[in-house]
Amino acid sequence: MNSTYQKLLLLVALFACVSTANAQLPNEKFGKPSNMEWDFVGWGNAVNADAIILCKTMKATYQLSDQLSNFNSSNSEIGYDNLGDFGKNDIDDSNILVKYEFRLRTKILKPEGARHANIDITYYQKDDMTNADELTDLKIRVFTKNEKGKVEKRNVNTSAFVKERVDANYMVMHVVVPDVEAGSIIEYQYNITSPRPAFLYDWVFQESIPTVRSKCDIEIPAFLQFRMNAPINKLIKSSVEAGHLAYDTNRQDMKKGKTCVTNHYKIVGDYILPEDEEIAVFTSQITTPPVTPPASLPKGSTHLRVK
Numbered sequence: 001m002n003s004t005y006q007k008l009l010l011l012v013a014l015f016a017c018v019s020t021a022n023a024q025l026p027n028e029k030f031g032k033p034s035n036m037e038w039d040f041v042g043w044g045n046a047v048n049a050d051a052i053i054l055c056k057t058m059k060a061t062y063q064l065s066d067q068l069s070n071f072n073s074s075n076s077e078i079g080y081d082n083l084g085d086f087g088k089n090d091i092d093d094s095n096i097l098v099k100y101e102f103r104l105r106t107k108i109l110k111p112e113g114a115r116h117a118n119i120d121i122t123y124y125q126k127d128d129m130t131n132a133d134e135l136t137d138l139k140i141r142v143f144t145k146n147e148k149g150k151v152e153k154r155n156v157n158t159s160a161f162v163k164e165r166v167d168a169n170y171m172v173m174h175v176v177v178p179d180v181e182a183g184s185i186i187e188y189q190y191n192i193t194s195p196r197p198a199f200l201y202d203w204v205f206q207e208s209i210p211t212v213r214s215k216c217d218i219e220i221p222a223f224l225q226f227r228m229n230a231p232i233n234k235l236i237k238s239s240v241e242a243g244h245l246a247y248d249t250n251r252q253d254m255k256k257g258k259t260c261v262t263n264h265y266k267i268v269g270d271y272i273l274p275e276d277e278e279i280a281v282f283t284s285q286i287t288t289p290p291v292t293p294p295a296s297l298p299k300g301s302t303h304l305r306v307k
Helices: 002-023 035-039 044-048 111-117
Strands: 051-064 096-108 119-124 134-145 151-155 161-165 170-175 185-194 211-221 226-229 236-246 259-272 281-286
Touching: 051 111, 051 236, 096 111, 119 134, 119 185, 134 170, 211 236
Parallel strands: 051 211
Antiparallel strands: 051 096, 096 185, 119 170, 134 151, 134 185, 161 170, 211 259, 226 281, 236 259
């Protein structure tokens, strides 16, 4: 009887631990790891890992800059009511940029996990430099706690960054982070500016080490039609809603507000283990022809669907 009661208590305690772990999420704002992240040591099989990814995010949005020759100057805003008229416009996609913000925070749990402090950043850059993506604002910080429990922060010198061409189209930035120990938290942040509006980077949710939170946030002008494929995984939630995006520069052919209807995607995965059966990857592909306006779009809906 006592043995059965003890087993029940143990099961209740285990369920409570799992529930508590899943209720905890890292701080998505970078620059200051939360108390939860300092204390967090994993969940389930993740407690045996030598390092974990606390948070990784990608935010992508479009910078619109005089990319239309508008034959109907009365259209001050590209909205649901005049998307049908949008077909009267010429689209020059060479003046549309995609702006990416990437963030990654990793915690080292064991000394042998220090190797996970090093990362490789792959980005598009043809060897002839045509339509090259630009990697900028790469910053890396290492947070540690001293003997008194005070958080100490240091920046990684850019001398640790090494570029390598892997083929005719792609470059890799190798980043080696020195002097990392068990308990260290490493933050990476960098931006990519791409002149290729018909292309979006894939997003991999599943890594070689456990991931607490993985999120991609993408806002796309409605005149760009993508087929968006989110991974079918119970740990990953996806949503899409209509939004608006302001133009970056003044438009001489528009008299009023300069905004564009968008489709805003948010896809979030929490508590993903490396051994999960399905490799979770978010992909997108522009429809043919590459840039084409939709014929019509009912108010309050989007023509893109997350599958």
